[in-house]
Amino acid sequence: MRKLKSMGKIVKDMRYTIYSPLDGQPCADHDRATGEGVQPQEYTIIKMEVVPPFPAKMGVLEGRNVFLAAATLRPETMYGQTNCWVLPDGKYGAFEINDTEVFILTERAALNLAYQKLSRVPEKPTCLVELTGYDLIGLAVRSPLSFNEIIYALPMLTILTDKGTGIVTSVPSDAPDDYMALNDLKAKPAFRAKFGVKDEWVLPFEIVPIIDIPEFGDRAAEKVCLDLKIKSQNEKDKLAEAKKLVYLRGFTEGIMTVGEYAGRKVQEAKPLIRTKLIETGQAIIYSEPEKKVMSRSGDECVVALTDQWYITYGEPEWKKLSEECLSNMNLYSDETRHGFEHTLGWLNQWACSRSFGLGTRIPWDEEFLVESLSDSTIYMAYYTVAHFLQNGDMYGKSADLLNPAQMTDEVWEFLFCGGPHPKSSDIPSSVLYKMKQEFEYWYPFDLRVSGKDLIQNHLTFSIYNHTAIMSKDHWPRGFRCNGHIMLNSEKMSKSTGNFRTLRQAIEEFSADATRLSLADAGDGVDDANFVFETANTAILRLTKEIAWMEEILAAESSLRTGPPSTYTDRVFENEINIAVKMTEKNYQDYMFREALKTGFYDLQTARDEYRFSCGSGGMNRDLVWRFMDVQTRLITPFCPHYAEFVWRELLKKDGFVVKAGWPTADSPDLKLKKANKYLQDSIVLMRKLLNKQILGSKKPNKKGAPVTALPEDKLKGLIFKSTVGQAADFKRTQKLCMPFLRFKKDEAIKIGAEAMDLKLPFGEIEVLNVNLDLIKRQLGLEEVEVLSFTDPDAEAKAGSLASLLRQNAPAPGNPTAIFLPR
Structure with missing residues (x-):
């Protein structure tokens, strides 16, 4: 990190970040039980001033500046407000923001604001009075930019109190939800009476055109609702479709027709209007998590405004280098490559520090520790020289050849970054050059295996940091990402009992059956599925195979001798060659399920077909021995104990099969394979006929x-x-x-x-x-x-x-x- 700091790629700033109030620190992806990858979502809170006199329940607020705090993503539409919305059954509160201002909003939103320096008591919301949506219906408010001087709080039944502030602006000209909800209130007197809504709060307010959208006009919400034949605010699916149509076209093609930015495109006017609202004190910036985030300690996270160190991922030149690195990497699957490309597209500055917990102190600011996902993104380089520092002890407890104090920045620069020989170092030159030789031998690494959940952070950080610190000759060459594991097609969970440790699986099924079942569980980035039935079947299959080999070896004299000569001999020999070549490729691609298929299941099928096809002449002895030799070698990575037993006890081979090497094979005869498939398929067809x-x-x-x-x-x-x-x-x-x-x-x-x-x-x-x-x-x-x-x-x-x-x-x-x- 010191190297990145010297390169200007680490900065300190006040930023919005996902934060755990219970833990008292930022909640990085690895600290989350749910919500990995979730980022802060920024809103504009419109300060809708409540007009006195206040109702009796809000009497305690007299003399204060009280605002309904409405969170919006569309501040440019505030010209068209006809009312604001509240959830009748929703729970709200009046919270102190400072000595003079009070915001009415949900407690959840107040907690987020408190961690964003917007609470009279830092990080602790102060509620002056608890309220419900019913208490707010009918409140008169003055809202910024609205052409209507006074508007009213009205009931809306579809508001979500776990999103935004629970107070929603209403712009029926451009928001289909608002248009239908206002229509329902206007058209249904009984609905108004149910919530105590007076006619004068609703009936005088008409649509205020503010944006002209090609094909939709300046009353876009009304047109799209009529086109889609939406009858009620409860038709959620149709309204969601309507919003997609209106919001996207409105932002990309809409033209403002009112206000000081009339005639300008919405996408140009939006940031200008937002900035002016904030600068004039009519609005504030507010952030919350895009989705619900729970920390591993069981705490619901908020967005906090914190003073932190950030790594400037996303910087154009740096991003370009990382994309170049990625383009030359072997990622083994299209899904993995798309995941990295997507992450490089959105990843920006990342908080790399935390206040307390386990970890390494930031060298230049020991008030902070290095955040776990940002730490050790190039630790593979350390492994190349670790034995010089730890003398073979993984915990570094034995007498070290070198001590940590000798490993200065100049030494690391020399070892990893092509820097000059560190003349000030007291490490012998012979040791320094030996360490550098080790690094140059092992780097760049060809492969790192890790979980798919780290694509969106740690692994992408690794690409970024390698490209920043090291030369192109030392950039990563490959990542193989895997999914999570399920048990019997269900998520592993201790709480439900659907859970096994590796030791439990070995004790229940044996090591080799467990390994074979794990290989069979799945390839790629999809979640693998460990199935008990597969493990039990593996035990029987391996046992049966041993029994067959023992039977064959006991009756070896009955086998046909001489070189393979018949058609069935040639087919079986060809299948063995195919198994060798295909399984080798599958292992190289880390496709273990496919390797198990081609090196074990398909090969056994070919053997069984050969047995049935040989007739009175019997099987060829040399081919049977070759089959047993090849199958044993191919399955060794999955079932080493089984393979060593067969190798030594049954085949009477010297040494260990794990050292025997990969079997040799001639090039497969694909013409012969097709001919045999034709023959076998024809026999099946003729049997049916x-x-x-x-x-x-x-x-x-x-x-x-x-x-x-x-x-x-x-x-x-x-x-x-x-x-x-x-x-x-x-x-x-x-x-x-x-x-x-x-x-x-x-x-x-x-x-x-x-x-x-x-x-x-x-x-x-x-x-x-x-x-x-x-x-x-x-x-x-x-x-x-x-x-x-x-x-x-x-x-x-x-x-x-x-x-x-x-x-x-x-x-x-x-x-x-x-x-x-x-």
Whole structure:
């Protein structure tokens, strides 16, 4: 921080900041139970002077300057006031602001003001009398800029007392809520009577046009309410839509039609009008949290005006460097990058000090400590030389090689910032250069792993501070951000009992099953979901895998020897190669769920498919051994205890699997993978057709007897593949085009543009013929024949089932089959 101070990037000023009254200090994001990222929202409080005489309940205020304090974000609209609003059931109070002025507002707003130097007793609101909204209805007030000399406080039922001051200005020309609420009062005598509202407080007041908006005119609220057919102030959704339409267009395109800034755009006039109201004492600045913020001590936070040190994040040149750094970083997901880009867009000066608590004293102003999120944003650099200072003891309790006093600013400048050799230092030059060598070896760091909630503060600070202090050669290269963790699809919570510590999970499920389930819980910045069922299934799956390997090793002599040679051998070997390559990439991308899928689940599926596909020849011994070797290495990061047991006790390998290295693999044959997928999908399709044909043959005809007697054994299968576009009589296959197009559309959604290739990368007949034995075994057929659908003899061979063949015509990559008694 001293370096940032010397660069002019830390300043001291009175600023508005989120503050915990109970803790007596600013409440940074890490100090909050709820409301991370929430910033102060600045309003203008319009001082509406209450006109005497006061009602009896307010008699204690006689002789004081009493104001209804209305918080607004639109001071430029005050010309059009027709009344002000209060919540009838709302709780208010008359609070002393200074020796002469009293504000009527909610206690919550008074507390915020008290911490903004606007209370007679600092940080303690003084309430002279408690009031309700009913006590305020009918109060006559003089409001700044209003064309109506006197306006009245009227009831509005939709006011929120946890936002603003509970007193709301009313400008029905430009605020749809105000327009509808005033309309309701004017149109409903019973409504007025319910709240004791006199006619003269409401009926004489008409809309005062003040802003002209293209397409909406100078009575925008009225027009949009009529356009949207809003009938009542209770239609919240429609009114919210109306406000969006009017407020945005009003600010960006509206033209003032009244006042000294008539003819100027609203966005130009707004700050000028606000400044004049404040300078003339008709308004004050007021801030409160954008949303509710609770500190970790259970205190609702306010906005306080505090004297603090600020880091000037957002400074244009500094921001430009940080954006350059970010553009060259590996962030592993688009969501993370968008999060950083968004934060760089809004992040501005940040309070980096606090009054008390744990932390480091600010070197040049020991009255303050460094705020936790601003502290240690480049601590990774310290780790590169920590062993010189702590002699291998993480707490620094052993005899140090160096003492802290020797680590002067000049030494740190030399080590981290390319500064000159610190001639005044008594640290031996050999040690200094060794420390610098360590830093240069480890920096820049390639990766820092942290939670997604720190993107909006600590991690962005880290980028800023690295770019300020260090050269481009030492800027961060990568952040991998993760989400929070849920338990069984629900938020972890001690209060509800949905909670496990890591130790509890290990004791309940074992270390490896816990690790596997954590990997399976999810990737990216989405919240991960640890599921008990997954952990229990992992125990069974790992146990079952050990049992299978023990069984295979016991019967090893029955395995087929020699090099892998069959089609199924080649497919399985290719799947192993794919698993090695894909899992390596997933680990590199820190996509652990995907790594578990490709390195364990998919590989086991390939092994099971291989077992079922080998037939009487059996599995190849070398391939089975390679599978066990590769799977053990791929799963080691997730299940190290399991992997070491398999490596040493079952496979009888020397050393430790964790030191065995990543398995080697040939480049995957994607053509072979597609051919095998085609084969497996075709077998599934043919099984469905066979079942359908068997069931269909058992349906009785009108006389109650089966149509045919198709046996369930000794069947012959005729497999037909399509040659659409190659037939001499194209009209014969023209009707296949639409089903084929639908098929290709679905395939394109699944695998992308590759689906639109004009030709399959393999020959369908070749793949089917090579695997006739597999097809027969899988379907329980005695004989299988592969034919072209356009073969002149196709329908003849189909015999009585020719019509069924025509109904289920094949398409490229999607064969069909019929089944006959042999």
